[in-house]
Amino acid sequence: MPKIIVDGKEVECRDRIPVLQAVLEAGWDVPHYCYHPGLSIVASCRLCLMEMKMPNPKTKALEWAPRLMPSCQTPIKDGMEVRFDSDKVRDNQKHCMEYFLLNHPLDCPVCDQAGECYLQDYSLKFGESTSRMVEAKNKNPKKDVGSKTLLYQDRCVMCSRCVRFCNEVAGTGELAIVNRGSRAEIDVFPGVPLENRLQGNVVDICPVGSLLDKDFLMDQRVWFLRGGDSICPLCATGCAVRVDQNNGTVYRVKPRYNPGVNDWWMCDDGRFGWKYAHDEKRLNRLMVRRGMEVDSPDWSALPGIVRVRLDSLARSTDGGKIAVLLSPFMACEEAWMLASFVRSIAPQSTLAMGPVPYEGEDDTFPKGSSNGSAVKFRVLAEKCPNRRGIEMILASLGGHRATFDEFVKKAGEGAFAGAWIVGGYPKPWVTKELESALGKIETLFAQDLFPSALTDAATIVMPSCSWAERAGTFINAQDKVQPFEAAIAPIEGCQSDGQYLHAIWGGQGLYQAAKVREAMAKAMPAFASVHVPPAMPEHAH
Ligand code: SF4
Numbered sequence: 416m417p418k419i420i421v422d423g424k425e426v427e428c429r430d431r432i433p434v435l436q437a438v439l440e441a442g443w444d445v446p447h448y449c450y451h452p453g454l455s456i457v458a459s460c461r462l463c464l465m466e467m468k469m470p471n472p473k474t475k476a477l478e479w480a481p482r483l484m485p486s487c488q489t490p491i492k493d494g495m496e497v498r499f500d501s502d503k504v505r506d507n508q509k510h511c512m513e514y515f516l517l518n519h520p521l522d523c524p525v526c527d528q529a530g531e532c533y534l535q536d537y538s539l540k541f542g543e544s545t546s547r548m549v550e551a552k553n554k555n556p557k558k559d560v561g562s563k564t565l566l567y568q569d570r571c572v573m574c575s576r577c578v579r580f581c582n583e584v585a586g587t588g589e590l591a592i593v594n595r596g597s598r599a600e601i602d603v604f605p606g607v608p609l610e611n612r613l614q615g616n617v618v619d620i621c622p623v624g625s626l627l628d629k630d631f632l633m634d635q636r637v638w639f640l641r642g643g644d645s646i647c648p649l650c651a652t653g654c655a656v657r658v659d660q661n662n663g664t665v666y667r668v669k670p671r672y673n674p675g676v677n678d679w680w681m682c683d684d685g686r687f688g689w690k691y692a693h694d695e696k697r698l699n700r701l702m703v704r705r706g707m708e709v710d711s712p713d714w715s716a717l718p719g720i721v722r723v724r725l726d727s728l729a730r731s732t733d734g735g736k737i738a739v740l741l742s743p744f745m746a747c748e749e750a751w752m753l754a755s756f757v758r759s760i761a762p763q764s765t766l767a768m769g770p771v772p773y774e775g776e777d778d779t780f781p782k783g784s785s786n787g788s789a790v791k792f793r794v795l796a797e798k799c800p801n802r803r804g805i806e807m808i809l810a811s812l813g814g815h816r817a818t819f820d821e822f823v824k825k826a827g828e829g830a831f832a833g834a835w836i837v838g839g840y841p842k843p844w845v846t847k848e849l850e851s852a853l854g855k856i857e858t859l860f861a862q863d864l865f866p867s868a869l870t871d872a873a874t875i876v877m878p879s880c881s882w883a884e885r886a887g888t889f890i891n892a893q894d895k896v897q898p899f900e901a902a903i904a905p906i907e908g909c910q911s912d913g914q915y916l917h918a919i920w921g922g923q924g925l926y927q928a929a930k931v932r933e934a935m936a937k938a939m940p941a942f943a944s945v946h947v948p949p950a951m952p953e954h955a956h
């Protein structure tokens with residue numbers, strides 16, 4: 416690994432990265448706006464300038480060069496010496512910050528970016544407390560640039576990240592810099608709004624509050640939000656995300672850096688598609704039907720009730736007339752606990768997986784890219800997070816298995832006296848065929864998010880939780896085993912699926928996904944290690 420000297424200290428770096436990236440990774444807080452590791456380098460903001468030793472053309476001896484260099488545009492070279500801790504560098508940072516703030520409206524109290532704004536942070540740390548500007552500030556209009564995005568041009572620092580994102584990652588090129596010098600603005604072309612499926616990312620990478628998310632606008636001050644590390648459940652890409660919540664209400668979902676999966680990005684389907692977690696129609700009470708009566712027992716009674724019912728079914732039918740339909744929205748741990756519990760009571764039972772939803776075709780970005788090396792982001796047509804995980808569990812448990820169609824056909828023929836059916840789909844999923852087969856199942860355990868023909872027909876209804884209230888692992892389209900944690904507590908009346916399945920499975924105390932994975936890894940070595948993305952360097956953005 417190459418080594419460079421920064422402010423007199425030796426730093427080991429990854430190969431072929433810019434000095435700025437290397438020093439950020441080593442813990443230096445170097446201000447920067449235009450540099451983003453996922454975009455081309457333009458070195459336009461001039462905030463990251465450093466001093467560097469270069470050979471004197473006459474003596475060839477290494478000396479501090481007379482002018483500053485952009486650290487974002489200078490690749491590291493073994494043995495190079497640079498410094499940020501110098502009057503020259505600090506003066507440049509102060510002057511740049513004064514320039515960036517010349518026309519900035521300083522409307523932090525009403526700005527959505529307040530609390531995570533790099534004008535505020537840098538101004539405090541690297542800027543001056545006063546401005547020499549006496550003229551009236553330039554005022555620019557707010558612009559409605561896209562269906563999900565607003566542009567507050569006054570706040571823009573012209574870093575061009577948003578423009579480069581639309582050109583290089585989305586490949587749709589809707590944004591551009593129009594005019595020159597102090598009149599330069601970000602804008603869309605007339606009649607061509609910002610309308611690509613990755614548009615939310617321009618809000619994330621805007622270092623100030625210039626590009627704003629209409630969905631989140633004025634919803635929360637960001638310092639009230641707490642983030643939980645999760646995985647998006649809305650397609651098989653399995654983007655790493657952070658779920659930002661306050662008091663159990665999710666306000667926004669943001670991408671987490673996950674190299675090779677979603678890098679720094681996520682699509683708008685995932686970013687805005689989590690609203691079902693707070694849908695008022697969600698099931699929120701445990702129900703047990705006895706004839707015409709519906710009872711709502713305490714959750715602690717559930718393991719006993721389930722075991723009694725399944726034991727009696729297994730005895731009366733020799734276990735062969737019991738089936739479990741797992742869902743591709745379940746976490747691996749949940750599916751494994753449920754299937755292995757049922758198999759422990761009824762070894763002859765049939766295991767199957769519910770329908771895998773598909774929508775359209777895979778969508779690749781930049782638009783028009785098709786070969787692997789050019790593709791920077793994929794939104795997959797497979798609209799569930801864990802088909803591969805459920806298939807792995809089914810294969811590992813062996814025994815009687817069926818496809819969804821076979822399960823429905825057999826159920827319709829009365830082959831199952833008892834069935835445990837898991838939904839958890841964000842959209843209606845019970846097919847007409849499944850609906851008509853349900854009447855042939857005598858004892859039906861239903862685990863789902865929303866009321867449907869399935870829950871109407873069920874003997875025991877267990878409300879599911881949305882993925883934001885659950886923890887476990889999903890296996891994505893690249894076969895990466897990706898853990899996620901619960902970002903919020905289950906809504907009132909519910910328990911997380913992992914928790915009640917853990918109790919039913921016979922686990923003691925609280926459900927801990929990592930502990931269940933340890934047990935699973937004995938049969939399935941893939942679960943012995945999980946894919947955890949590296950943390951972003953503290954000062955990177
Ligand atoms: S709108 Fe934001 S991301 Fe775009 S150039 Fe301005 S400051 Fe940079």
Ligand code: SF4
Pocket residue numbers: 647648649650651652653654677681682683684685686793794795
């Ligand atoms: S690409 Fe798929 S996993 Fe990623 S954010 Fe979009 S829907 Fe979610």
Ligand code: FES
Pocket residue numbers: 446447448449450457458459460461462463464485486487488
């Ligand atoms: S010039 Fe280096 S980050 Fe902008």
